[in-house]
Amino acid sequence: xxxxxxxxxxxxxxxxxxxxxxxxxxxxxxxxxxxxxxxxxxxxxxxxxxxxxxxxxxxxxxxxxxxxxxxxxxxxxxxxxxxxxxxxxxxxxxxxxxxxxxxxxxxxxxxxxxxxxxxxxxxxxxxxxxxxxxxxxxxxxxxxxxxxxxxxxxxxxxxxxxxxxxxxxxxxxxxxxxxxxxxxxxxxxxxxxxxxxxxxxxxxxxxxxxxxxxxxxxxxxxxxxxxxxxxxxxxxxxxxxxxxxxxxxxxxxxxxxxxxxxxx
Numbered sequence: 001x002x003x004x005x006x007x008x009x010x011x012x013x014x015x016x017x018x019x020x021x022x023x024x025x026x027x028x029x030x031x032x033x034x035x036x037x038x039x040x041x042x043x044x045x046x047x048x049x050x051x052x053x054x055x056x057x058x059x060x061x062x063x064x065x066x067x068x069x070x071x072x073x074x075x076x077x078x079x080x081x082x083x084x085x086x087x088x089x090x091x092x093x094x095x096x097x098x099x100x101x102x103x104x105x106x107x108x109x110x111x112x113x114x115x116x117x118x119x120x121x122x123x124x125x126x127x128x129x130x131x132x133x134x135x136x137x138x139x140x141x142x143x144x145x146x147x148x149x150x151x152x153x154x155x156x157x158x159x160x161x162x163x164x165x166x167x168x169x170x171x172x173x174x175x176x177x178x179x180x181x182x183x184x185x186x187x188x189x190x191x192x193x194x195x196x197x198x199x200x201x202x203x204x205x206x207x208x209x210x211x212x213x214x215x216x217x218x219x220x221x222x223x224x225x226x227x228x229x230x231x232x233x234x235x236x237x238x239x240x241x242x243x244x245x246x247x248x249x250x251x252x253x254x255x256x257x258x259x260x261x262x263x264x
Contacts, residue, residue: 036256037081040064041088043260047173050195051260052225054253055081058101059181059228061197065172068092068152072168072179072197073102074111082107086114092152094120096181097165098128101203112137118149120156122166141166144190157191159183161206169193175263178219182228185211188218194263196221200229200237209236216241216248223249223261 036053040062043051051064061072069085070092077085090111095103105128112119112133120139121129129138139147143158143166152172159165161183169178169191178193182204196219199207207228216224224241226234238250251259 035080035084036258037062037084038088040258041069041084043258045260046262048175048263049260050175050177050263051258052195053258054225054227054255056101056255057228057230059096059179059197059199060102061179061225061227063177065175065177068172070094070152070170070172070177071111071117072096073181074107075100075102075104077107077111082110082114085111090115090117092118092120092149092154092170094154094168094170094179095122095125096159096167096179096183097122097161097163098125099163099182102181118152120147120154120168122164124164141168155191157186157188160186161204167191178215178221180207180212180215182207185214188215191219193219193221195223195225195261197225197227198237200226200233202228202230202233204228209233209240212237213240213244216245221248222264223251225251225253225259227253 040051040053045051053062056076059073063070068091071090072094073096118137119133120141123140126140141156145156147154152170155169157167159167159181165181165183167180167183169176176193178191178196180198182199184206196216198212198215200212201208226237234252241248241250
């Protein structure tokens with residue numbers, strides 16, 4: 001009887017293990033023992049190059065330009081990732097709004113204690129920071145305003161969502177990078193950028209592939225990266241881009257896969 005149970009259970013356990021492995025984020029870097037964050041942080045970059053990685057299926061994006069490391073909406077970092085980032089240093093963190101998939105006060109404080117970055121927030125998040133972060137490290141944004149920290153310029157614009165949301169453009173080394181949170185479309189004529197991260201949908205009720213396309217139509221980037229959506233929504237966005245803006249390169253990402261792009 002025990003033999004029969006073993007014969008039956010072992011193949012079942014193998015199948016369950018295979019099915020458990022996430023299809024997104026299981027990268028070659030992880031298999032060989034080097035975490036993608038470590039690889040991205042040690043990657044040499046030219047002045048006109050940007051390296052980036054998506055850390056979940058939402059809008060948690062990590063960007064490197066020259067010697068600067070920037071995080072957008074880091075809400076779901078695990079201990080290993082926090083350790084890698086704090087060891088190497090983070091220069092700037094931007095939070096578009098306070099929803100669980102975009103913001104974690106615990107994660108923010110761990111990053112601040114480890115790296116002492118500048119943190120940029122929508123005003124609705126001020127209560128989480130005003131007594132915990134020195135004023136010199138905290139920028140509370142206003143729509144339509146520009147702010148600077150070191151050699152990084154931040155432009156902000158109010159988006160459209162369930163509750164407050166702020167959209168950001170950063171400029172580093174004359175390279176402009178836009179991040180659209182998970183906002184619905186708002187006019188972005190003032191936010192022209194070289195690289196744009198735009199939300200395509202799920203699980204946000206306010207964004208979709210058409211809105212993402214409209215964002216890119218305003219921003220007119222050289223490279224557009226869909227985020228905060230499922231594969232079908234990213235592909236629908238790419239189809240719109242291929243048909244109507246074929247000169248803009250679309251990069252569809254998987255979590256923990258490193259991309260390096262050149263800005264003309």
